[in-house]
Every structure is written in structure tokens, then in C-alpha cells.
Amino acid sequence: VAKRVGINDIAKAAGVSPTTVSHALNGKGRIPAETRARVQAVAKRLGYTAHAQARALATGRSFTLAIQIAGGGRGAMVPDFSYFIELLNCASEAAIEAGYGLVVVPPGLSKATVRSLPIDGAIVVDPTGQENLLTRRDVALVTTSRAPTKGRQPLWVDNDQTHATRQVLEHFASEGCIRPALLTTPPGQSYVDDVVASYQAWCIEHGCEPLIERVNPPATEAAALPAALRLLGHNPRPDGIYATLDRTAIGIVQAAGKLKLSVPEDLLVAAVTDSPLLAASNPPVTALDLNAPEIGRRAVQLLIAQLEHTDGSLESITVPSTLIVRASSMRRPTRQLPG
Amino acid sequence: VAKRVGINDIAKAAGVSPTTVSHALNGKGRIPAETRARVQAVAKRLGYTAHAQARALATGRSFTLAIQIAGGGRGAMVPDFSYFIELLNCASEAAIEAGYGLVVVPPGLSKATVRSLPIDGAIVVDPTGQENLLTRRDVALVTTSRAPTKGRQPLWVDNDQTHATRQVLEHFASEGCIRPALLTTPPGQSYVDDVVASYQAWCIEHGCEPLIERVNPPATEAAALPAALRLLGHNPRPDGIYATLDRTAIGIVQAAGKLKLSVPEDLLVAAVTDSPLLAASNPPVTALDLNAPEIGRRAVQLLIAQLEHTDGSLESITVPSTLIVRASSMRRPTRQLPG
DNA sequence: ATGAAAGCGCTAACAG
DNA sequence: CTGTTAGCGCTTTCAT
Numbered sequence: 001v002a003k004r005v006g007i008n009d010i011a012k013a014a015g016v017s018p019t020t021v022s023h024a025l026n027g028k029g030r031i032p033a034e035t036r037a038r039v040q041a042v043a044k045r046l047g048y049t050a051h052a053q054a055r056a057l058a059t060g061r062s063f064t065l066a067i068q069i070a071g072g073g074r075g076a077m078v079p080d081f082s083y084f085i086e087l088l089n090c091a092s093e094a095a096i097e098a099g100y101g102l103v104v105v106p107p108g109l110s111k112a113t114v115r116s117l118p119i120d121g122a123i124v125v126d127p128t129g130q131e132n133l134l135t136r137r138d139v140a141l142v143t144t145s146r147a148p149t150k151g152r153q154p155l156w157v158d159n160d161q162t163h164a165t166r167q168v169l170e171h172f173a174s175e176g177c178i179r180p181a182l183l184t185t186p187p188g189q190s191y192v193d194d195v196v197a198s199y200q201a202w203c204i205e206h207g208c209e210p211l212i213e214r215v216n217p218p219a220t221e222a223a224a225l226p227a228a229l230r231l232l233g234h235n236p237r238p239d240g241i242y243a244t245l246d247r248t249a250i251g252i253v254q255a256a257g258k259l260k261l262s263v264p265e266d267l268l269v270a271a272v273t274d275s276p277l278l279a280a281s282n283p284p285v286t287a288l289d290l291n292a293p294e295i296g297r298r299a300v301q302l303l304i305a306q307l308e309h310t311d312g313s314l315e316s317i318t319v320p321s322t323l324i325v326r327a328s329s330m331r332r333p334t335r336q337l338p339g
Numbered sequence: 340v341a342k343r344v345g346i347n348d349i350a351k352a353a354g355v356s357p358t359t360v361s362h363a364l365n366g367k368g369r370i371p372a373e374t375r376a377r378v379q380a381v382a383k384r385l386g387y388t389a390h391a392q393a394r395a396l397a398t399g400r401s402f403t404l405a406i407q408i409a410g411g412g413r414g415a416m417v418p419d420f421s422y423f424i425e426l427l428n429c430a431s432e433a434a435i436e437a438g439y440g441l442v443v444v445p446p447g448l449s450k451a452t453v454r455s456l457p458i459d460g461a462i463v464v465d466p467t468g469q470e471n472l473l474t475r476r477d478v479a480l481v482t483t484s485r486a487p488t489k490g491r492q493p494l495w496v497d498n499d500q501t502h503a504t505r506q507v508l509e510h511f512a513s514e515g516c517i518r519p520a521l522l523t524t525p526p527g528q529s530y531v532d533d534v535v536a537s538y539q540a541w542c543i544e545h546g547c548e549p550l551i552e553r554v555n556p557p558a559t560e561a562a563a564l565p566a567a568l569r570l571l572g573h574n575p576r577p578d579g580i581y582a583t584l585d586r587t588a589i590g591i592v593q594a595a596g597k598l599k600l601s602v603p604e605d606l607l608v609a610a611v612t613d614s615p616l617l618a619a620s621n622p623p624v625t626a627l628d629l630n631a632p633e634i635g636r637r638a639v640q641l642l643i644a645q646l647e648h649t650d651g652s653l654e655s656i657t658v659p660s661t662l663i664v665r666a667s668s669m670r671r672p673t674r675q676l677p678g
Numbered sequence: 679a680t681g682a683a684a685g686c687g688c689t690a691a692c693a694g
Numbered sequence: 695c696t697g698t699t700a701g702c703g704c705t706t707t708c709a710t
Contacts, residue, residue: 006703017681022705030679052457053401054703056392057686064403064440069428081420089408093445096452101403101442106432113435118391221619247615254621276586277616280560282593345687356697361689370695393687396702 005046014042025050052101064101065303066122067091068109068133082275083292084125087144091123091296098304111135121303124154126189140306142299146190146316155306155314157299159290159321161194161272165242167323168270168288169202172240175331177268181211181231181238183248185219195244195272211238215248224251225258232259232267240268240329246275249285253328269328283327294319344385353381364389391440403440404642405461406430407448407472421614422631423464426483430462430635437643450474460642463493465528479645481638485529485655494645494653496638498629498660500533500611504581506662507609507627508541511579514670516607520550520570520577522587524558534583534611550577554587563590564597571598571606579607579668585614588624592667608667622666633658 007025011018016039023031024039056062069084088104095102105117114132121140122133129148134141141154172180182199184192196212203210211234213227224243228251231238243249249271256263263269263283271278274287298317305314346364350357355378362370363378395401408423427443434441444456453471460479461472468487473480480493511519521538523531535551542549550573552566563582567590570577582588588610595602602608602622610617613626637656644653 004703007705008703018704019681019706020679023680026705028705032679035679049455051396051703053392053395054686055705057390057396057688058703058705060686062392064442067443069424081424084424085408085420088443089445092443096444096448096456101440101457103403103440103442104406104427104431105435106428109435116388117435118440218615220615247619276557276559280586343687346689347687357688358690358697359695362696365689367689374695390687393702394689396704397687397689399702 004051005048006051007048010039010043010046010048013046014039061120061307062118063099064103064119065095065300066103066105066117066119066133068105068107068122068124068131070107070126070128083273083290086292087125087296089296090293091300094297094300095304098300100300100304102300105133107131109133120307123299123303126191128188140303142303142306144295144299148188148190155302156316157295157302158190158316158318159288159295160318161191162198164272164288164321164323165195165198166202168242168286169199171286171323171325171329172242172268172270173206175240175264175268175329177240179208179211179236179238180240180242180268181213181234182242182244183213183215183224183227183231183252184244185248186214186216191272192244195242199242215251219245219248221247221251221254224248225255228252228255229258232256232261239266240270243269243271246271246273246278246285246287249278249287250281253281253283253285263328264331268331274324279326281328286326286329287324289322289324291319291321343390344387345390346387349378349382349385349387352385353378400459400646401457402438403442403458404434404639405442405444405456405458405472407444407446407461407463407470409446409465409467422612422629425631426464426635426638428635429632430639433636433639434643437639439639439643441639444472446470448472459646462638462642465530467527479642481642481645483634483638487527487529494641495655496634496641497529497655497657498627498634499657500530501537503611503627503660503662504534504537505541507581507625508538510625510662510664510668511581511607511609512545514579514603514607514668516579518547518550518575518577519579519581519607520552520573521581521583522552522554522563522566522570522591523583524587525553525555530611531583534581538581554590558584558587560586560590560593563587564594567591567594568597571595571600578605579609582608582610585610585612585617585624585626588626589616589620592620592622592624602667603670607670613663618665620667625665625668626663628661628663630658630660 007018007021011021021039024036092102109132111132119139124131124133124143126145127143127147129150134147143154143156145158146156147154169180187193200210213231215224215227232255241252243252249269252269253263256267261267270286272288274289278285278287346357346360350360360378363375431441448471450471458478463470463472463482465484466482466486468489473486482493482495484497485495486493508519526532539549552570554563554566571594580591582591588608591608592602595606600606609625611627613628617624617626
């Protein structure tokens, strides 16, 4: 194995001291641009890469970020799995670009274990507020969707579910829907609460009766079916249903089928997290694309900003979501796009 | 912030030297059991945790493992997403228990980036053989499902798809199926190749004509539909189809519905990766549970064994899979389990 | 503007 | 069996 090229090697090659090399490479100190450029050139030529753990020891930082993902498989903690994979991959990419490693930590770690993690910061995806990781006060924190506040609210990266819900309801209305209903999971996660509140506000504004059913986790298609049937058995019957999970939306479509109701003619359907399942459904279901890649990237950037940008006051970030209109909510004939 | 308790603090408290503490805690050297116990007790009492990056610098190891997950969202690289989340969470848990961190690295990293990762080992999930991570010869490697060999074959953790395929086909046969067909994705990933080979061998043994259709990624329900229709249009018509992905199996069920064929009366259906989708389908689809948690754990253990267990010759691991028989492949009336 | 020197917290030779 | 001594590769005062 070829010996690692270190800061001393490049110091020798450039005819300066290790200190100067360190300064030149990290933009510290006051070094003439010329010297800096030369040192950097030599470093590149020699294929220098900083020895991460040496730097970590010297600086007291680990250049490692943690990301915690809620329950694996059981339950419906993560709205859609492809959502999470995209988020994870993009977060990891952003971290690596910035010179950090992103470690996955399993859910449900003890306080002691959590305390011993050598990390500079952590991302908690869709927190319930129970996560021990959120109790660490010595690391930077970011949540995606907001943590039920308990003590200081960590910075978050989230979608504007309030706006998005309104957007869906207005889309429904424009397609002739006058009695929209809502199918959600139990409250506690911020996005659920946001959708419910926004839905209720819209109903009050438009003088219609709010109609909400809850389905308990695991929120599968099958579990959603009875709740959807209850909604559809209501009098007057709702003519549109918005679901807070992709799989429950499929349950609605199935329920409509059972009752010989046509989607979208008799019932509009939309869901909050876009997924392959919704796109492939029959009919394809209108959905909100939450932009998982952007959420992952932003969460990492916000974390690193807290770590490095000590001065500026940082703010939580709202990532735009996109409403993807599909056949399940289009009463007019579909216009086919060429290609 | 309370100052970290270090090895020197506990040395002082226990009235020994730092070296003795180090040895006592790491099981090195020959230290009387009594001393060792006392030191460990003091360490626990003081809530000592080794400073990871200091140890890393001193030992030259990073105590960090990488895991690479193929494409996020697009394509069908990962057979099922919940499969991957479970694998990831369990791998991460196993790593943390053993004192390692598990970092996620995005797919498609350049050779240079891959080289600069400060890791002791790496897991590549369902490799295609293109992964630059597999070219690092200075770290331990494990793949889940086997890497298309290109140079040395890394150790792997895999299911026995050959056996499992046979198990499915025999189950089909026991339910009266005499013309089983196969619906797969393109070759290249080892599990696909294994299933195809095993299927062909079975057909030859049982004197039936192999009937295989391929569906190109992204292997969605919709993409599988035409392939399934082609299979069902074959003469004589197959009376059972085994699919190598959960979503393509759903495509088969849809195709059967379109042709007014009943599942399971006219057609048995099974799939290779169990998922919520299959369990919730109508009818529920028989599937192979690959035991993702075990695969994740074993992969980490095998990696760490390579790192620490320099002596013993290590072997790749086959994780048992479980056939979960559901309505889609049961001709006899279902016996309901109580509860 | 640059470099010498002192660690960061731990482990590993090597002496006692 | 235990303790002293030297670093691991980098950053960072602090002189020059």
C-alpha cells in the first residue's frame, strides 16, 4: 500500500511549513494569494486528502452527522418508503460534498447510547417527540417536519402542508367538488396536524361541514377500507376525499369500487405523498410530491450551517411541494400529452 | 458543558496508569481479573465513553462502515423499499452495538470520492458490479446478493434463491399447477440469475416448457401488465406465475383480472420479495420473505469479523427465506386462524 | 507573513 | 504485571 500523502509531504514539496499548508488549505490566516494557490496546486497534484480522524481529534469535531429514521416496516411512521430512500440518498450526497459523513442510527436508542454517538449534528425524520436524539443539547439538530415542541424547537425543514391542503381543496372545488372529506392517521405528527387544521379552516370559510375519519397505524390499504366506507356512508355523501398517506388513498379507491362509485365521476381522490403506488393505481391518483431530495439536501445544509456559520441567525426552511394532478381528480376528459 | 471524562480521569480515580486502564477496557495485555474489574467499575461509575476519533487516530482505524444503496426512486434496483429500510435499520443497530458507525453513501460516487472515505469496510446492497466502492482494496467488503465477479469476489450475505424458487414451484405443483411461468427483470443481478436458472432446471426435470417474460425497469405494476398479458396469451396458458418483484406480481393479478381469470382458481401467483403491498392486495399474494433484518445484521457482522478476526477463514452467509403462503396460491379453502 | 512547538485522547512499544 | 514514553496527522497558539 502506498503511504498516505500527508500535510508534511506537501509542505516539503511546496517548500513551506506544515502550518502554512494547513492555513492555505483551510482558508485560515493571512497568506498571500500566490502562496495559497501554489500550495493548493501541489496538494492537488499529490492527491492529498485530509486525514479525517486526525483533523477530528485536533478540532474536537467529528465531521459526522446522524440521521434517524423511524420504525422499519411496522407501522406507518414514514409516509412512503421511496420518499425516505430519496431523502436519505440526497442527504448523504450533500453531506459528503461538504466533507461530512452521514451515519444512520436506528430508532429507539437509549439515552446513554445516543449520548455516546460521536456526532456534530443530527437529523430526525418525522419526529414524534419521543426520540432521545432530540435531547442532545451539545449537537446541532434539524428535523424534517416539525418536532412536537418539548423544550427548544429544533430548526426544521418542512413542506407547507397548510398551503398544500388548500391547494388540493381548491383543485377539488374547481372540478366541482362541494363536500370534500379527509382521511388521516392519528394526530401527533406535525404534517397530519397541519393538514387537519388547514382542512377545517377551509371548511369554515366555505361553509361546509368538516368530515374526518382516522385510520390507526399500520395505515395499510386494508386498514383504510372501513374508514373510507364510513366516509362514503355519510349523508350527504362526500364527493371528494383527501388522504394523508398514499396507501390509505388506495383504500379509498377500493372502497369506491366496492360501492360501485366511479372515481373521478362520483368521487375525487387525492393523497399527500406521491409514490409509485399512486401513479400505477387504476385510476392514477392525484398526489402531492413533497420533493424528498430537496428536503434531504436542505436538512443537511441547515445542519452544517449551524455548525460552521456561527454568526448568522438561521431559519427553518419550507420546501415547495408540487401537486400532481392525475385522473382520480379530473372530471374533464384527460388531455394527453404528446410523447 | 461538563468536561468529558477521559482515560486519565479514570486512571487517577482507580489509582492506576492510563495504560492499565486502556488494557483493562480493551481486554488487551495480561491484567489480573481483580484489577480489570475494578477499573471497569470505575469507568462505568464515571460514565466513561471512549473518544472515538482519538482512538481512531491512534489505531489507524476509523470504526466506520459504509453502506451503499442503489438508485433512489427511479428504477427497480432495490426490490422493495420496506425491504431496504429494514435492512438498513438492522445493519445500523448491529454496527452501533459493535461500536461502529454506519454511514450511508449515495450511489454513483466517483473513484476519487470513494477513495477518500474514511472507512474500515463497506456493504454494497444488490451490486451491479459497477460500484466504485467495490474497487477499494484497502477496506473489508461485503455485498448482499453476490457481486458480478470482477476480480476477487467479496464475501456476501444472500438468500438461497435457487432453493427458494424450487420451493415455490413445488408449492405450486402441490396446488395442482402444471405449467408454471416466470416473470423477471433483466439479468445481471445475482438473485435474478439464480431464480431464472433454478426455474429452468426445474422445468427440465419435470418435463415442462420454460416460459419466461422480462419486464424492463422501472418494473412497475403498469410495466408488468403487458408482459403478464403476453404470458397469459401463451398457448397452452400457464396456470401459475412466479414474479421476481412485488410490484410485477401485482401487475399479474391485474392482468388476470382483465382476462377474467380468477386468482387462484385459474392462476396461481407468487412473488419473490414479500411486502405490505402483497399482503394488502386482493387476493393477498403468496411471497418469499427474504428476512431483511437478518441480512442487514449478518452483513455487518461479517464485515466486522473480517476486520477483527484476522485469523479464522470467513465464509459467505446464506440467510434462510420463508415462503408465506397466501390466498393467491391456495386452491383449497383457506383455513382461518383464530385471533 | 511564516514557522516552531504544543497538544487533541488514545494506543502501543518497550522498560521496569 | 504495570507504568513511562512516543507518537497517530492535524490544528493552533504564539513567537519570529
